Amino acid sequence: MNQSAMIHRILAEVIENRPLPGDQYLLRLHAPKLAPRIKPGHFAHLDCGPEFTVPRPFSFLDADPQAGHVDMLYKVVGRGTEVMRHWQKGREVALIAPVGNQFDLPEKHQKPLLLAGGIGLAPMLYLGRYLKASGFEPTLMYGTETESPFETGLATLPLSSGTTGHSSDALEATLMDAEKSGITNRLSSLNARPGWFHGFVTQLATQWLQSLPEQERNTLYIYTCGPTPMMAAAAKVAEQFSLKGQASLEEHMACGFGGCAGCVAPIGTADNWKHRRVCVDGPVFPLDQVRW
Numbered sequence: 288m289n290q291s292a293m294i295h296r297i298l299a300e301v302i303e304n305r306p307l308p309g310d311q312y313l314l315r316l317h318a319p320k321l322a323p324r325i326k327p328g329h330f331a332h333l334d335c336g337p338e339f340t341v342p343r344p345f346s347f348l349d350a351d352p353q354a355g356h357v358d359m360l361y362k363v364v365g366r367g368t369e370v371m372r373h374w375q376k377g378r379e380v381a382l383i384a385p386v387g388n389q390f391d392l393p394e395k396h397q398k399p400l401l402l403a404g405g406i407g408l409a410p411m412l413y414l415g416r417y418l419k420a421s422g423f424e425p426t427l428m429y430g431t432e433t434e435s436p437f438e439t440g441l442a443t444l445p446l447s448s449g450t451t452g453h454s455s456d457a458l459e460a461t462l463m464d465a466e467k468s469g470i471t472n473r474l475s476s477l478n479a480r481p482g483w484f485h486g487f488v489t490q491l492a493t494q495w496l497q498s499l500p501e502q503e504r505n506t507l508y509i510y511t512c513g514p515t516p517m518m519a520a521a522a523k524v525a526e527q528f529s530l531k532g533q534a535s536l537e538e539h540m541a542c543g544f545g546g547c548a549g550c551v552a553p554i555g556t557a558d559n560w561k562h563r564r565v566c567v568d569g570p571v572f573p574l575d576q577v578r579w
């Protein structure tokens with residue numbers, strides 16, 4: 288994984304804080320010096336106000352160096368995000384960024400498979416667009432039990448060029464923006480929704496992987512971000528099909544700078560692992576190195 292970039296504390300102006308379905312918000316900040324330095328995997332610590340002793344970590348959903356802004360997608364879950372939802376256009380927000388390492392690109396011959404769960408969609412969408420712009424053909428699978436924050440519609444991009452006639456072809460729901468960017472994507476939920484796979488996103492991935500010719504399957508490289516049980520299941524899928532990949536971990540954070548060891552995760556092999564700090568050594572780690 289590429290190492291952390293130099294971290295800065297900056298003030299950025301809120302351009303937009305748009306409410307989306309499922310109590311989710313798209314926060315766009317004017318940050319022209321920061322935007323060119325952001326890569327998929329990076330995150331920021333946002334200062335939610337003087338009443339909060341620690342900032343809140345959020346992944347980047349996008350960064351546009353030309354326009355000079357960065358985007359985050361957040362879900363309201365507690366005190367800090369409850370404050371954030373009231374931020375108005377023009378407000379100044381203090382943040383520390385870019386924090387953490389970034390996703391590595393796959394090898395040239397590999398095809399990225401991105402597995403996103405819940406709000407883990409944010410870094411996966413950013414990575415998907417980045418991979419597409421870098422000449423890869425990513426496939427995104429997104430599982431959520433809340434409403435999709437972004438518009439869904441009917442897919443026109445086929446799930447796989449190598450297969451026809453298997454049951455995944457009946458899956459028609461897609462994230463429209465991602466599809467318009469050329470990213471094949473399919474959706475899953477435990478709630479029955481028309482066109483969505485009914486089940487976990489890792490079950491959707493397993494079904495699709497089983498349907499692929501072995502030669503095509505072996506070229507896949509997995510990226511995942513979402514709730515820990517979902518990423519643990521993604522690691523099992525990778526193991527089952529002998530695929531490599533990377534996971535972006537989410538741990539509760541205090542200092543955010545590597546000083547408190549409050550965010551550690553066990554990383555390494557089964558008989559030789561050590562605690563690594565998700566805030567500065569991660570959040571991205573090799574999928575087969577995380578001791579779930």
Ligand SMILES: Cc1cc2nc3c(=O)[nH]c(=O)nc-3n(C[C@H](O)[C@H](O)[C@H](O)COP(=O)(O)OP(=O)(O)OC[C@H]3O[C@@H](n4cnc5c(N)ncnc54)[C@H](O)[C@@H]3O)c2cc1C
Binds near residue numbers: 359361363367537538
């Ligand atoms: C690397 C990283 C990237 C993240 N990216 C996103 C994102 O893109 N969008 C998004 O909506 N959320 C993201 N999260 C989770 C987000 O940080 C929490 O939802 C948020 O901190 C909750 O704050 P709160 O005050 O509303 O909740 P509270 O529960 O009141 O928070 C109490 C404390 O717990 C911490 N905390 C609570 N939930 C989490 C969590 N899941 N992970 C880490 N710390 C938590 C808070 O930071 C705070 O210190 C990310 C977390 C990490 C570690």
Ligand code: FES
Binds near residue numbers: 539548564565566567
């Ligand atoms: S949050 Fe303190 S070491 Fe990571």
